[in-house]
Amino acid sequence: MPINISILLATYKRPEVLNRTLASFSSLHSDSVTWDLWVVDNAVDPSTETVVKKWAEKLPIHYLVEPKAGKNNALNLALPGLKGQLVVLTDDDIIASPAWLKQLWEGAQRWPDHMVFGGKIIANWPGVAPFWGEDHPMNQSLFGLHSLGEKEMPYRDNLLPYGANMAVRREIFEKGYNFNPSVGPNGEKVYRMGSETEFLKRLERDGYIPIFLPKAVVEHQIRREQMDMRWVAERSFRSGFTDCAGAMPDGKTLLSVARYLWRQLLVALIMNYIYKIVPNKRKKFSYFVALNRARGKIYAQLSHDEAFSKKIFHKKLLKIIKA
Template identity: 40%
Template sequence: MSGPRMTVVFATRDRATLLPRVLDRFAELQSPPGGWSLVVVDNGSRDRTVEVLRSYTDRLPLTALSCPQPGKNRALNAALQHLQGDLAVFTDDDVLPEPDWLVRLRAAADSHPEADLFGGTVLPDWPQPKPDWLCERAVEFSVLYAQQRRPSGACGFADIFGPNMAVRSAIFAAGTRFAEHVGPDDTNPLYAMGSETELLRRLEGAGHRGWFEASACVRHIIRPEQMEERWILNRAFRYGVGEGRHYAGRRSVGLLVRRLVYGIAARGSALLPPSPRRLRIRYRDRWLAGVAAGRPAARASPPSG
């Protein structure tokens, strides 16, 4: 049975070591009805990423593009003119999809014509056992590692995460683009997170509806350094910056007071051994600092610790 084609898109930068593992998994994907294509945008890599991509052109329906100007969303926008078919599937360069991933997304899009935005399950792929202090009682793994688990059904923009996201191509054909002032950017290590969220929030506001397909599953590779407290606190700050920008027009009652209280608590907890409570306090402190820094006229300061 044939059907409309779909295109998978992701941006990459300096991932020559990791990409073979990712692309090997893509080569094992079951082809959905109508087939699929893959567009990968190299975002100014300084390693052998381009060579790795070229080595897979005989194993994958792969088009490799170049966008040397830093910025993940700039790279994704460069890919939009190369979309084929009616469904654009976005993911990351550190994702391992299940073999039936595209088949499941295709079935969801065909079964729910009322929806234009689609999401699926995202599970962490841990490199080693987690320490006791790194747990979901302390921090949201959805923020840290893009973990997302929920039942299938109608959903809002907040239920769809970047590693497993699909949008009907007609939306981009009508002129919609990713906002280039948010998202990963090599020129700013403390960039504002939330690039996919910003797009999806905008589309939902324009009346587009979402559907979550739990059976469409990918695993998100977690690097060892992403299990260290310093990385977690930096991510908390970037997440806060993104929230501050998204809600810049609103007044946060008591933000200054909360920053003061958590700042004092964070300095005290830093003297204690690692624990879920210590991580929760220090994470909240850096998130609040990011929210303040992301507001208009605010200057982002580097995270402590």
């Protein structure tokens, strides 16, 4: 029987989280839509294999192992074997709504001239909502939440689907597109985020405009450690690093860094001290995120100047900004 949809995800040492994801797949109401699931273990983790084997009794799972570090290496490993007409890309920490696949498939049929689709991603908080508020605008980028509202429509204004809930017709991969191994999680603490975004931007440049399908919904499992301010700081730092990675500083510079970034850092630092005194949790959180994003941007530009990076002062400055 032909496969309509192939779901593809990479996983890295999160067996408990993956178990909840696979459990949600067992409740999918796909009707006549045929599908299979490709799980690529990027850690060669025995616990992950145990979880996958348990669910293989109930789900149409193909299990692959990619020992080479890098989420995109893991995704690329599976591409040649995918048989689904529509390839659904997601993460190992989602909870799929029962109608998820059905909505993606039917949406793709309604837009036959389009090759790329994105769905809605909402938060699944670990018990209580965060102290800064579950409606804080920065939650979107911190936790990969995504929505364009309730209307089905093409993406616009430089917006693109998010990696935890997107679909691409298999023809895209048959044309030679794949994922860039230099982007995305790779085992390092500091890396360039946005592996799916980089992929989608290439498609957009080539004329492939995505369609937003609001009824195709998944929840992102927010874990308790992600509510810790240390995790928020690291995530924000990587986000800032991604914004400036590989880019030359624009305008006037100071110590190989755009001056406006030093101003951003100084303002955010001052505001962080102010909101340690003034009781406004939302603003305190906003400036905490802004401070760490500024650190990430400065670190990216300092790292870009190879000649300057050989100087002892520069190395110490890199260490201070990263700490």
